Each structure stands twice: as C-alpha cells, then as structure tokens.
Amino acid sequence: EAGVTQFPSHSVIEKGQTVTLRCDPISGHDNLYWYRRVMGKEIKFLLHFVKESKQDESGMPNNRFLAERTGGTYSTLKVQPAELEDSGVYFCASSQEGVSRKLFFGSGTQLSVL
Amino acid sequence: KNQVEQSPQSLIILEGKNCTLQCNYTVSPFSNLRWYKQDTGRGPVSLTIMTFSENTKSNGRYTATLDADTKQSSLHITASQLSDSASYICVVSPYGNNRLAFGKGNQVVVIP
Numbered sequence: 552e553a554g555v556t557q558f559p560s561h562s563v564i565e566k567g568q569t570v571t572l573r574c575d576p577i578s579g580h581d582n583l584y585w586y587r588r589v590m591g592k593e594i595k596f597l598l599h600f601v602k603e604s605k606q607d608e609s610g611m612p613n614n615r616f617l618a619e620r621t622g623g624t625y626s627t628l629k630v631q632p633a634e635l636e637d638s639g640v641y642f643c644a645s646s647q648e649g650v651s652r653k654l655f656f657g658s659g660t661q662l663s664v665l
Numbered sequence: 666k667n668q669v670e671q672s673p674q675s676l677i678i679l680e681g682k683n684c685t686l687q688c689n690y691t692v693s694p695f696s697n698l699r700w701y702k703q704d705t706g707r708g709p710v711s712l713t714i715m716t717f718s719e720n721t722k723s724n725g726r727y728t729a730t731l732d733a734d735t736k737q738s739s740l741h742i743t744a745s746q747l748s749d750s751a752s753y754i755c756v757v758s759p760y761g762n763n764r765l766a767f768g769k770g771n772q773v774v775v776i777p
Contacts, residue, residue, distance in 0.1 A: 658708050
C-alpha cells in the first residue's frame, strides 16, 4: 500500500512567484493535515481537512496561503505570492478517524524562496 | 516559549549502548503523547502513542514513559543500532482539537 506522497520534493522559487504543493494521502484516510517546519524551529500545524471540508485552518500564516481538497482525495497548498519567510519544509500527513489515530507523514516538500 | 521542550538537543552514542531522551510539555489538558522518529530527508514515523492514563508503551527496542503529573515523558532506546541515527520528536495532542504541539526533536547519532 502506498504511503503519503508529496510533490514536488524540492522547489526553489523567487520572491513574488506562486508555488503549488500537492499531497496524496493514504487511500481511505479522511483526515489530512498540513504542517510546516521552518529552519531551526519545531514543526507547526497549518490546517486540517476532514474529507473535503476544512476542519481547522487556524495555523495558516496569512491569506497568501490557500489549501484545497476537492473531492476529498488529494490536497494542494498554494502560496501566492511567496515571501522569503515562507521557506521551509512543508509536510502533509493523513490518518483514519479518531483522535488517537496514528498519523502517517509524507517526506515533505522543501521550499526555498530566494 | 514552545509548549514542548526536548533535551538533549543532540547526542552521540556508541553502537550497542542505551540512551534516554527527555520531553517536558506544558500542554494541558492533553489527549495523548506521541514519539516520532524522523530520518534525514524523510517524514516523521510514529513510534509510540500514549494516552494520558498510560505510563509506558514499548515498540521493539523503543520504550516510552509518561508522567502526566510532572508533565514529562522519556524515550529509551535499548542496544542502539546504526539505523537509530535520526531525530526523535515528542508530540503532544491537546484535548479537544487536532493541533498537535511538536518539540524540536532530539538528534541522535549512533557511531560504530
């Protein structure tokens, strides 16, 4: 069974450009999460989908970030326009129903904004 | 100040030796505490999940303990192997929401 897959693995863009990150969760996992790790800091929550609905987006930094999960399958996270402080590793994770359910993480997308 | 603090930040141990990693947290109330292993260039992988009522949980050579009174957890690695070289991240799940609180991780390097 395939795990959580993220694309691209690396992205280097210039300030002001747009980047779209994609996450394919494990099939059957209704819960999908986005996290970000800025260099030297801990991983931080961005938002949580249950199927196609945004359950909690309180961690989204600002309105330059837009996440979607059309059809309740894969998800995209768009940054427009990108700023230098958006650089970091963006992780996606998925889980089955339940608070204590194990989270399965993707390998992350390393975003560098120059 | 981060809600989850881990120590030591990094350590080097000889293959075959044991080590213990510490996690102190302030998240309260909480549903569960998790330990993850993250290899370089990969995403975190779950090692253990303990609810607030559990004191210990094992996964092979990994044993996690939890003291909810003092808000401390530890991860003990027994008979370390080279493949144990990784970052070990303590994660606390607050009660009532899914916004996990992550520590910065303990970077472990196992040398032959």
